[in-house]
Amino acid sequence: MTTGPVGCTKNVVLMGYWPPTNEMLRPWSTNPTQNPDGWIGADWGGYGYDVHAFFPEFPPDGDPSNDDIGDPGAVGSPDFDLRVDYQATSKDFWRLVDEYQPVILVTTSRGGDIGWEIEAREGGHGLDNPGGPAQDWLSDAHGAEHLPTKATTEARSWDAISEYRQGNTLPSQLPMEAIAAATEPLGIASVVIDQQTSGNFLSGFLGLHGVYYNQLAPHNVAAGHIHVGYGLPVADASALLEATLHAVLQAHPAEGVDCP
Secondary structure, eight states: OOOSSTTOOOEEEEEOOSTTHHHHHGGGOOOTTTOTTOOOOTTGGGSSOEEEEEOOOOTTTSOGGGSOTTSHHHHOOTTSSOOSSHHHHHHHHHHHHHHHOOSEEEEEEEOSSOSEEEEOEEEOBOTTOOSOGGGGSOOOOOSSOOSOOTTTSOHHHHHHHHHSBTTOEEEOOSOHHHHHHHHGGGOSSOEEEESSOSOSSHHHHHHHHHHHHHHHOTTOOEEEEEEEOTTOOHHHHHHHHHHHHHHHHHHSOGGGSOOO
16 A cells, blocks of 8 residues: 655645744744754654744734734734735745645634634634625735735635635534643643634634645645634743644554645
């Protein structure tokens, strides 16, 4: 039984937005500017997967919370991936997944009081919206266009938000119970499997992209979104992420996963 060409690379891709997500993902970045200590993702944990992470930076102080939504300090630098902006996220997301062809994809974003909130589903917004898909989403207050329109986002982004709206959702494909079982015993933060969605701002937009990619890509065996508590120390978020990765990779042994 073969899982594809000899020597093929099976990638895990992690994505984040505001701290602590970008900080907890830093060790898995291959960008020396973002991760001067060096990439740790090659065959991470000995599971047979290379793990890559992508996230924005927030100059001048690294803290977007002291800037208004839509201001440059809250959106992120244009020199790095996944600014907190619909158009930038759409462009960067599809470029990155097309390049890395992840067989596992975990998107993250900063949430509220819950430390580790595993989202069970995405999409479904706009139940009371008589307009089109763009109006299902909250304004990002940045640039010339504040909503994810057909003209300003990638075609696959528009397809995703057009199909999965008004109650039509996509479920997470992460092993949610296994993640909860791996993270809750750490005792460092609340862990919840949320049966709702990541919402109709950038968190939910990125989360929907992840599970939609899972629908499109036959090689992708797991995708889903996790909200990370805004007050969680980076060290705690990093420990929760590592436990999550162990759970996800144990649930999908590399030898049983086809190459892209």
